[in-house]
Amino acid sequence: MNLSLARRLTGITGLAAAVALLLEVPLYFVYSGAPPASNVLSRLLIGVLALGFVLTFAMSFREFVAQASPENAWIGRLAGGAGLAYGVVTLVSSGLEAGAVIASDHPIDPTITVDGTYILYGTIGRMLLAMFLGSVGYAILRTSVLPRWAGLLTCGLALVNLAFMPSLFFGNTPAHFYAANGWGTTALMGALFSWWLLGTAIALLRRPKPATT
Template identity: 40%
Template structure:
């Protein structure tokens, strides 16, 4: 395989794997404390989130590039994947800035940035329904592109459809309050933590698949 074609695939693969690692590291930090977390906890998880979001951007850019490279007729799907992915990253960056701002605005660090203060209220849909909908759009387009181009194994498309459906089911959760201890609410643990992590673990699995040599690659 031409190295110029192999490089974006490798970068996508490494980005996907690192996203999964980052999500695995950051999730426990949200559940370490029953009350307001100390500043170090918030700053640590937001720093990890920043790197994860940058990796998501790289993943989406390389993924959409591979789609166009494999099939020009699927370029519209690549545009949807990259557009939804770019919005996903932008929303994530805004939410990260808001959560960090709550800590800066509370000198005694007596607020939990996920639930306390006006910035937390502004973040509810960002962590919930908005991200769930953007994830659904990106994965549905990505799954269709994988089926059409064969750039990843067929299981990557089927799992993308499954994760997209799970995310779509949580979009209406905005009608069910904002109790973080509930499974199905606008910012409940089932919404923002469990289902929200599926996207990252999908990129983790597909990242490994992208790093593996393609079975149909020509043998020199």
């Protein structure tokens, strides 16, 4: 894969992931009480599709960094591995939640979560996403594949995710901002990640290929 193709593939998959995630996030705020199973399954389906694009974005970014700056390929590999781990862990938690919904004939009580999924969505997800964003931001700063401000912004978002790791000490009520699966820990962080993906993808698709020497 050459540099131009790696850039386009990274940008396109990032854009697709961002669009899917931006479609998913509003579904969390449609109902003030317990959402019906159809709502939960719809957002899970969109989220699974988005995560597929996120996985492809992470792997494409790894190749993009390797092509743009071979001496910094290790950073791209770190980003790709962290992105892969984040995607897989979130897919597992989505599968557990979907299984619980399908097995139930009643609307989902937002104060009840399948045992363990709120840790996967929350603390574990925040840690893995921080690793992914931190390595992507560092790669941008080291290789200049995007403007310096983009790297700094990405590193800043990684720190925000790290700040939500201790949320597991504050219960698992989704209506609470800083709970293990609270709307700040999950929905807000997901929205910020969506907008980051969108901006990064547009920058990759619009920025011309660097001149080769």
